[in-house]
Amino acid sequence: MNWYLQNGKDSDVIISSRVRLSRNIEGIPFVSKSKEGQLSAINEKLKSIVPALGYGLKYINLTDIDDLNKEVLVEKHLISPEFAKSKNPYTAIIINDEENICIQVNEEDHIKIQVFSSGLDVENLMNLAIEIDQKLEDLIPYSVSKKYGYLTACPTNVGTGLKISVLAHLPALSLTGNIRKVLNAVNNLGMSIRGLYGEGSKVEGDIYQISNNQTLGVTEKEITKNLKLISQKIIEQERLARKFLAKKGEELEDKVYRDYGVLSNARKLSEEEAQELLSSVKLGTDLGIIKELNDSKISKLILETKSANVQVKVGKKLSVYEQDIERANIVKQIIKED
Amino acid sequence: MLCQNCGKNEANIRYTQIINGIKKEIALCSDCAKKLGMDNLELPFNLNSFLGDFFNDYAETEFMPMLQTNELKCKNCGMTYDEFINTGVFGCSQCYDVFSNPIDSLLKNLHGTSKHIGRLPNGKAEKITVEADSGDKEKNKESDKKKMLERDLEKAIKEERYEDAAKIRDELKEMNK
Numbered sequence: 428m429n430w431y432l433q434n435g436k437d438s439d440v441i442i443s444s445r446v447r448l449s450r451n452i453e454g455i456p457f458v459s460k461s462k463e464g465q466l467s468a469i470n471e472k473l474k475s476i477v478p479a480l481g482y483g484l485k486y487i488n489l490t491d492i493d494d495l496n497k498e499v500l501v502e503k504h505l506i507s508p509e510f511a512k513s514k515n516p517y518t519a520i521i522i523n524d525e526e527n528i529c530i531q532v533n534e535e536d537h538i539k540i541q542v543f544s545s546g547l548d549v550e551n552l553m554n555l556a557i558e559i560d561q562k563l564e565d566l567i568p569y570s571v572s573k574k575y576g577y578l579t580a581c582p583t584n585v586g587t588g589l590k591i592s593v594l595a596h597l598p599a600l601s602l603t604g605n606i607r608k609v610l611n612a613v614n615n616l617g618m619s620i621r622g623l624y625g626e627g628s629k630v631e632g633d634i635y636q637i638s639n640n641q642t643l644g645v646t647e648k649e650i651t652k653n654l655k656l657i658s659q660k661i662i663e664q665e666r667l668a669r670k671f672l673a674k675k676g677e678e679l680e681d682k683v684y685r686d687y688g689v690l691s692n693a694r695k696l697s698e699e700e701a702q703e704l705l706s707s708v709k710l711g712t713d714l715g716i717i718k719e720l721n722d723s724k725i726s727k728l729i730l731e732t733k734s735a736n737v738q739v740k741v742g743k744k745l746s747v748y749e750q751d752i753e754r755a756n757i758v759k760q761i762i763k764e765d
Numbered sequence: 766m767l768c769q770n771c772g773k774n775e776a777n778i779r780y781t782q783i784i785n786g787i788k789k790e791i792a793l794c795s796d797c798a799k800k801l802g803m804d805n806l807e808l809p810f811n812l813n814s815f816l817g818d819f820f821n822d823y824a825e826t827e828f829m830p831m832l833q834t835n836e837l838k839c840k841n842c843g844m845t846y847d848e849f850i851n852t853g854v855f856g857c858s859q860c861y862d863v864f865s866n867p868i869d870s871l872l873k874n875l876h877g878t879s880k881h882i883g884r885l886p887n888g889k890a891e892k893i894t895v896e897a898d899s900g901d902k903e904k905n906k907e908s909d910k911k912k913m914l915e916r917d918l919e920k921a922i923k924e925e926r927y928e929d930a931a932k933i934r935d936e937l938k939e940m941n942k
């Protein structure tokens with residue numbers, strides 16, 4: 428089963444975790460300055476070592492994936508939007524069926540190892556990322572310096588090359604007007620927290636991404652520990668805010684059931700509206716108010732109502748208007764499933 | 766106070782960040798704040814353009830008066846200082862050495878330090894050569910690949926990853942045809 432449909436730890440607040448390691452190959456310029464022959468050599472080399480890595484990984488050239496399916500990978504947060512649009516013909520991903528491992532080849536750096544899980548699970552993810560990294564370092568000479576550690580194209584990643592991030596669902600902190608305090612506090616702790624934006628300027632579905640800024644002069648263990656601690660603090664704050672909301676029982680029950688009503692009965696749903704309603708319905712489900720849904724159904728709804736996912740499910744490109752109609756159908760289907 | 770980014774307009778937004786206990790404050794005009802994505806705290810600021818400006822400011826401050834960074838150029842990849850400022854990314858690993866002087870200040874600003882203390886690879890991997898003699902190229906590639914697959918096979922069996930081992934064995938069989 429795909430990782431994003433699984434129940435994770437603390438998944439009432441933390442939707443998913445990701446660990447990413449940026450690596451470059453010794454003796455070859457970073458991607459932006461590499462010649463075609465060098466990019467193609469990297470592509471070939473990585474393709475040849477995939478069987479040795481295990482984990483059921485497969486090598487897929489991005490040129491073999493159509494635009495809509497690339498967009499699906501972006502919606503699953505498996506690849507970056509820039510990578511999906513890259514004109515470089517030697518880009519590739521190394522991915523398994525569960526999609527909890529997705530290595531980007533020739534993105535900004537030669538190699539970006541990424542591992543994912545639902546819920547808050549940064550320690551296990553860190554161990555998995557290092558395990559993959561150790562297999563790779565036996566086969567590929569990395570570009571490193573004693574002083575600066577792993578060398579990366581962007582100096583914001585240099586050193587450990589490690590970025591850990593979690594996606595947090597913070598509807599109660601938003602509803603109670605406390606979100607700004609949390610954003611300030613986290614920013615001041617040397618971590619960054621930012622809203623995930625959709626088309627508009629509103630934070631889509633009250634989902635925020637928290638990640639480490641510092642990658643140099645800090646150990647992998649410290650980064651992991653810090654991110655976990657901050658996530659736990661945020662979980663605590665969000666749960667307190669939810670308790671506060673739950674005190675005004677009828678108000679909250681009315682809101683989440685109204686939103687559930689619109690979500691399950693609408694004939695037409697825009698992507699933005701769906702994400703907004705789902706945020707409220709997830710809150711209602713996590714608090715035990717709404718009993719018709721569960722965690723994995725909501726994860727499925729959040730993902731499969733996104734634009735490219737809707738179109739791939741239907742099997743063709745659709746106008747925005749057609750998407751809105753299909754989206755409403757998909758929502759009804761998923762709610763009905765056992 | 767004037768905006769620290771453009772130096773033209775009156776600054777009316779202050780942004781504070783604490784990295785490793787050191788408080789940093791930057792004052793911006795609303796135009797620049799918007800441009801850097803810092804007008805709304807919920808927005809991430811665009812680190813690349815921010816980096817560039819920051820780096821520029823640094824080279825110009827009296828802390829490094831003798832630094833003629835504008836003329837620095839990496840011989841290996843051709844990256845210039847100006848280009849780095851514009852893109853926010855380096856061209857190759859040697860850029861880190863070429864620009865090491867201004868880089869150290871930049872890294873201290875970004876990370877609070879310029880010295881790595883995390884993991885390093887074991888250094889066992891063989892170097893990858895890109896330019897091979899064109900005549901033997903295909904042949905070399907073929908035998909390299911075979912050697913590597915044989916090594917992978919051994920490893921897979923040792924680690925009891927039999928499914929992978931079977932796949933590698935099939936691939937070797939295909940090559941020996």
Ligand SMILES: [Zn+2]
Nearest residue numbers: 768771794797
């Ligand atoms: Zn300004």
Ligand SMILES: [Zn+2]
Nearest residue numbers: 839842857860
């Ligand atoms: Zn260079």
